[in-house]
Amino acid sequence: MSPKVLTLLLATLLANVEGQKLIPMKDFKPDGIGGLWYLIQRTKPLYNDTVACITSTVNHKDGEVYEVILNYKSLDNERLENRLVVKDDTDHPAQFLFTDKGDSSCYAILSRTPVPDPIDLDIAIRVLERNEVKLPLLRVDQSNC
Numbered sequence: 001m002s003p004k005v006l007t008l009l010l011a012t013l014l015a016n017v018e019g020q021k022l023i024p025m026k027d028f029k030p031d032g033i034g035g036l037w038y039l040i041q042r043t044k045p046l047y048n049d050t051v052a053c054i055t056s057t058v059n060h061k062d063g064e065v066y067e068v069i070l071n072y073k074s075l076d077n078e079r080l081e082n083r084l085v086v087k088d089d090t091d092h093p094a095q096f097l098f099t100d101k102g103d104s105s106c107y108a109i110l111s112r113t114p115v116p117d118p119i120d121l122d123i124a125i126r127v128l129e130r131n132e133v134k135l136p137l138l139r140v141d142q143s144n145c
Contacts, residue, residue, distance in 0.1 A: 053145035
């Protein structure tokens with residue numbers, strides 16, 4: 001999956017917030033995005049403030065087809081799941097990327113573990129700051145999952 005498509009896909013899934021700037025990541029390897037991710041911090045509530053134990057799994061199904069599975073726990077302690085199937089359009093690759101300075105961008109910090117290394121978390125926050133994302137972020141409770 002192309003980095004632009006994957007970045008926009010993940011951004012669309014997570015929350016809504018005003019983003020002011022976009023600095024593309026150098027040497028991004030989209031094949032490394034597959035698997036289980038824990039949502040650690042986010043810019044605004046996903047569904048509501050009580051949602052906890054949020055994970056996202058990206059599976060490469062076949063060819064250009066990817067499945068994204070979002071799992072979370074509701075206020076009633078119910079486990080909920082959303083699934084999205086995405087086909088990468090390599091016949092018409094994105095040649096331009098436009099940023100919207102309105103309330104349409106989404107930002108979150110994801111980790112391969114429920115509790116990330118504090119140094120890695122700090123690095124991720126600095127990247128958001130350089131991209132002029134409004135901080136502080138909301139923490140996602142990943143305990144008792």
